[in-house]
Amino acid sequence: MTGRMAAAPSVPGEGGDALDREEFTSFYASSFPRLVGQLYAMTGDQAEAQDVVQEAFVRAWARRSKIDRAQAPEAWVRVTAWRIAASRWRRARNGARLILLTARPESTEGPDPGRVAFVDALRKLPAEQRRALVLYHLCDLTVDQIAAETGARPGTVKARLARGRQMLRLYIWGAATPTAEVTDQEISNG
Amino acid sequence: MVDVTSELQQMADDAARQARPLAAADVIRRGDRRHRRSITRWSLGGLSATGVVAAVIIGVIALPPASRQASHPAHAQLAAWTVVKQADGTIFVKIRELRDPAGLQATLRADGVPASVVFYPGRPEAGRSAWSFVHFKNNPCQEYSAGEGQAQNVVTGQDPIQVGFTVHPSAIPSGAGVQIVANSNVGYYPQPVGPMALFEWLVQASAQCTGS
Numbered sequence: 201m202t203g204r205m206a207a208a209p210s211v212p213g214e215g216g217d218a219l220d221r222e223e224f225t226s227f228y229a230s231s232f233p234r235l236v237g238q239l240y241a242m243t244g245d246q247a248e249a250q251d252v253v254q255e256a257f258v259r260a261w262a263r264r265s266k267i268d269r270a271q272a273p274e275a276w277v278r279v280t281a282w283r284i285a286a287s288r289w290r291r292a293r294n295g296a297r298l299i300l301l302t303a304r305p306e307s308t309e310g311p312d313p314g315r316v317a318f319v320d321a322l323r324k325l326p327a328e329q330r331r332a333l334v335l336y337h338l339c340d341l342t343v344d345q346i347a348a349e350t351g352a353r354p355g356t357v358k359a360r361l362a363r364g365r366q367m368l369r370l371y372i373w374g375a376a377t378p379t380a381e382v383t384d385q386e387i388s389n390g
Numbered sequence: 391m392v393d394v395t396s397e398l399q400q401m402a403d404d405a406a407r408q409a410r411p412l413a414a415a416d417v418i419r420r421g422d423r424r425h426r427r428s429i430t431r432w433s434l435g436g437l438s439a440t441g442v443v444a445a446v447i448i449g450v451i452a453l454p455p456a457s458r459q460a461s462h463p464a465h466a467q468l469a470a471w472t473v474v475k476q477a478d479g480t481i482f483v484k485i486r487e488l489r490d491p492a493g494l495q496a497t498l499r500a501d502g503v504p505a506s507v508v509f510y511p512g513r514p515e516a517g518r519s520a521w522s523f524v525h526f527k528n529n530p531c532q533e534y535s536a537g538e539g540q541a542q543n544v545v546t547g548q549d550p551i552q553v554g555f556t557v558h559p560s561a562i563p564s565g566a567g568v569q570i571v572a573n574s575n576v577g578y579y580p581q582p583v584g585p586m587a588l589f590e591w592l593v594q595a596s597a598q599c600t601g602s
C-alpha cells in the first residue's frame with residue numbers, strides 16, 4: 201500500500217460535541233439506507249455495502265467521543281465504510297476482479313434494460329472512478345470536497361470524473377471493453 | 391446521453407429500499423463492547439507494510455500497588471518505550487516500537503504493576519480483528535469473568551500511539567488483571583503503514599499470566 205488512503209475520517213479535536221445515544225439512534229436511522237445506497241454504487245455489491253456500512257456505524261458509536269456533530273458524521277461513516285471495503289479488497293488477491301465476477305445484478309437492478317446496462321458499466325470502472333462519480337453525482341460533493349474525502353488532488357478528481365463518464369458512455373454503447381482493473385494502487389491512493 | 395446523476399440516484403434508491411439495518415440498540419451494544427475493549431488502531435512508523443506482525447501482550451495483575459517499590463528511576467527513557475511512574479500512582483506508558491517486551495514487563499512490575507509482555511510471533515489471518523489475538527494458542531492469560539466494562543478504567547488514553555496510555559493499578563479489581571494486546575498490520579483498517587491495535591481486557595490473576 202502506498203500513499204495515504206484518505207484525508208477523512210477527519211476526527212475532530214478532543215472535547216468535541218459528541219453524539220449522545222438518542223442523537224446517534226436518529227442519525228443511524230436516517231443515514232443508514234442512504235449510505236448503503238451510496239456504498240452500493242461505489243462497490244457494486246449490495247450485501248457488501250450493507251455490511252461495511254453496518255460495521256462503520258459500530259465503529260462510529262465506539263468512537264463517538266471523537267466524532268463531532270459539527271464535523272459531518274455521515275461523511276465519517278461513509279469514508280470508514282469505504283475503507284473497510286477497500287481493506288477487504290486488498291486482502292483478497294484480485295479482489296476487485298472478484299467483485300466484478302461475483303456481483304449479482306439480478307438482486308438489485310430492475311427490469312429496465314437501461315438500468316442494467318448502466319450498473320454493468322459502472323461495475324467495470326476502476327474503484328476510484330466509481331467513488332468519484334458517486335461522491336459528485338450522488339452525494340453532491342464538490343471537486344474540492346471529494347479531494348478532501350478521498351485524499352486525492354483536485355486535478356486527479358477531475359480526471360477521474362471525466363474518465364469515468366467517458367468510460368460509462370463507451371461501455372453502455374458497447375464501444376469499449378474494460379481494460380483497467382481495480383488495483384491495490386488505485387484503491388490505496390484514494 | 392447517459393444521465394449519470396439520475397441513474398446513480400435510482401440505483402442507490404433501490405439499494406436503500408432493500409437495506410435491512412440492525413436495530414440501533416444492537417449497533418450501540420456492539421459499539422459499547424468495542425469501546426470497552428478499547429480497540430485503538432495505531433499507525434506504527436518504521437514498520438514494514440508487507441505483513442510483519444507482532445503483538446504485545448501486557449498482563450497487569452491486581453496486587454496492592456503500595457506493596458511494591460519502583461526499582462528504577464521515576465522516568466525511564468528507552469528506545470522502544472517509555473514508562474513513567476507518576477505522583478498519583480498511575481503509570482504512563484508510551485510504546486514506540488514493538489521491541490524488548492521483557493524489559494517493559496520488568497519495568498512495569500517494578501513500578502507496582504505486575505505485567506507480562508509478549509511479542510506474538512504469528513501472522514493474523516486475513517480479516518481477523520486485533521482482539522482475536524488474545525485467543526492465540528499459547529496465551530497464558532484468561533479473561534476475568536467479572537471484568538465486563540472495567541478495563542477502560544484500568545488503562546486510559548485517547549491516543550495511545552501519539553500520546554501514550556496510562557495504567558491505573560488502583561482500578562484493577564482484586565484477583566484480576568488487565569491484558570493489553572497490541573499488534574500491527576492486521577490489514578483490518580487501512581492505514582499508510584501497518585496499523586497497531588491495542589486491546590485491553592481484564593484477566594484472571596495467575597502465575598502463568600504474570601509470574602506471580
